[in-house]
Amino acid sequence: MEVTARAPGKIILSGEHGVVHGSTAVASSIGLYTSVTIHFPSQNENDGNLKLRLRDLSLEFSWSISHIQECLKESNKADCLKPSAPAAYLSNLQALVEEQHIPEAKFGLASGIKAFLWLYTCIQGYGFPVCLLLDPLSLILAEFLQLVSLFIRYKPATVSVSSELPMSSGLGSSAAYCVALSAAFLSFSSATKLDVGKQGWQEFEDDELKLLNGWAFEGEKIIHGKPSGIDNTASTYGNMIKFKSGNLTPFTSSLPLRMLITNTKVGRNTKALVAGVSERTKRHYEAMACVFSAVDSISTELSEIIKAPAPNDIAITEFEEKIEELMEMNQGLLQCMGVSHASIETVLRTTLKYKLTSKLTGAGGGGCVITLLPTCILELIFFIWIHFNLYHYLPFSLNPPSNGEKLSHFDR
Ligand SMILES: Nc1ncnc2c1ncn2[C@@H]1O[C@H](COP(=O)(O)OP(=O)(O)OP(=O)(O)O)[C@@H](O)[C@H]1O
Ligand SMILES: C[C@@](O)(CCO)CC(=O)[O-]
Numbered sequence: 001m002e003v004t005a006r007a008p009g010k011i012i013l014s015g016e017h018g019v020v021h022g023s024t025a026v027a028s029s030i031g032l033y034t035s036v037t038i039h040f041p042s043q044n045e046n047d048g049n050l051k052l053r054l055r056d057l058s059l060e061f062s063w064s065i066s067h068i069q070e071c072l073k074e075s076n077k078a079d080c081l082k083p084s085a086p087a088a089y090l091s092n093l094q095a096l097v098e099e100q101h102i103p104e105a106k107f108g109l110a111s112g113i114k115a116f117l118w119l120y121t122c123i124q125g126y127g128f129p130v131c132l133l134l135d136p137l138s139l140i141l142a143e144f145l146q147l148v149s150l151f152i153r154y155k156p157a158t159v160s161v162s163s164e165l166p167m168s169s170g171l172g173s174s175a176a177y178c179v180a181l182s183a184a185f186l187s188f189s190s191a192t193k194l195d196v197g198k199q200g201w202q203e204f205e206d207d208e209l210k211l212l213n214g215w216a217f218e219g220e221k222i223i224h225g226k227p228s229g230i231d232n233t234a235s236t237y238g239n240m241i242k243f244k245s246g247n248l249t250p251f252t253s254s255l256p257l258r259m260l261i262t263n264t265k266v267g268r269n270t271k272a273l274v275a276g277v278s279e280r281t282k283r284h285y286e287a288m289a290c291v292f293s294a295v296d297s298i299s300t301e302l303s304e305i306i307k308a309p310a311p312n313d314i315a316i317t318e319f320e321e322k323i324e325e326l327m328e329m330n331q332g333l334l335q336c337m338g339v340s341h342a343s344i345e346t347v348l349r350t351t352l353k354y355k356l357t358s359k360l361t362g363a364g365g366g367g368c369v370i371t372l373l374p375t376c377i378l379e380l381i382f383f384i385w386i387h388f389n390l391y392h393y394l395p396f397s398l399n400p401p402s403n404g405e406k407l408s409h410f411d412r
């Protein structure tokens with residue numbers, strides 16, 4: 001028995017970091033995916049283990065189900081239903097992660113493996129929405145579930161992950177990983193309504209997406225510490241979104257926007273960068289509040305411009321210039337927040353030579369930079385020809401993806 005789920009990465013057009021502090025941000029999913037296949041062994045294949053295979057890294061981690069059961073026996077399994085993973089449960093999972101031999105150079109994987117174990121044990125255990133306990137009536141249910149949890153047995157499984165997204169580069173690899181994992185696990189949870197009975201890739205209804213997004217957000221919290229939720233929301237819902245304080249407004253662009261993504265290949269860690277901005281905010285509260293307010297205005301204006309009726313051929317340059325100006329202003333504010341990097345500045349200077357505007361995307365500190373490619377195709381060809389050997393390009397289009405590519409999907 002097997003299911004595959006895939007979820008897209010994203011770019012942030014405006015508002016990263018500010019969105020953690022309540023500003024509006026604008027993001028779009030991109031056509032690069034993380035895929036997760038969960039395979040439950042037949043009786044003959046069953047070796048009693050839970051395995052995580054990271055195909056791109058040629059790594060495999062394995063735990064016996066009885067050992068997981070033993071390690072979590074002290075945990076209150078109803079903890080899985082709380083809006084955030086409790087420390088006691090997480091420290092038991094940490095012990096399970098630490099006994100694996102993670103190569104030193106790949107130490108960042110530890111948080112991803114912990115998120116995997118959290119999502120697997122919780123969704124396998126219950127599969128209820130994490131927000132369930134916010135409803136007072138369900139407190140009674142929690143008592144009952146605590147009793148039931150004594151009888152929960154996790155199923156042995158092999159979970160394989162592969163991704164087209166560069167890891168730790170600002171394209172939402174952690175969110176795509178959490179969305180695809182949650183989708184695959186939920187499709188086998190008897191407690192959920194996700195219907196994977198039909199053949200082929202599928203799309204889901206709003207309440208199902210909400211459930212999936214809620215679980216993916218829990219995974220992101222384990223990897224990021226304090227995520228805003230924009231990355232998992234862009235990956236779950238697809239297309240373009242405006243996002244503020246947990247609220248999503250989906251919209252589409254009236255015109256195709258072409259962006260070039262340049263990967264500086266400088267590794268960084270979103271959790272550390274987000275923490276750095278929070279520290280700066282504590283030191284300079286008034287000044288940073290003004291920065292976040294400016295970010296909010298820029299993102300709001302950007303979303304209005306993008307969704308406005310398509311301009312005619314003459315007005316198209318004006319349309320692109322407005323977007324470029326807002327991207328430039330946003331990049332300036334990201335520099336104020338301290339999340340740019342010498343490698344990012346090099347890309348900015350290089351693209352500027354060809355009158356092209358760029359900004360960092362995602363958490364910054366290295367990672368990826370986006371450049372708006374105006375309709376002038378000659379300039380575009382020239383730019384790619386000049387710099388093809390210097391950077392790794394991941395081209396994509398902001399046209400709304402076709403139906404079949406909208407969201408995380410399931411395939412039985
Ligand atoms: N395919 C994957 N397999 C295993 N772990 C992954 C995978 N993709 C992401 N991760 C986890 O996510 C971490 C990277 O997340 P991080 O948030 O730092 O970068 P990002 O999501 O690529 O960038 P951003 O958050 O700026 O968009 C990795 O160190 C790992 O723990
Ligand atoms: C840096 C950040 O704003 C975006 C990372 O893609 C973090 C977040 O919103 O969770």
Ligand SMILES: [Mg+2]
Pocket residue numbers: 172173174175224231270
């Ligand atoms: Mg991330």
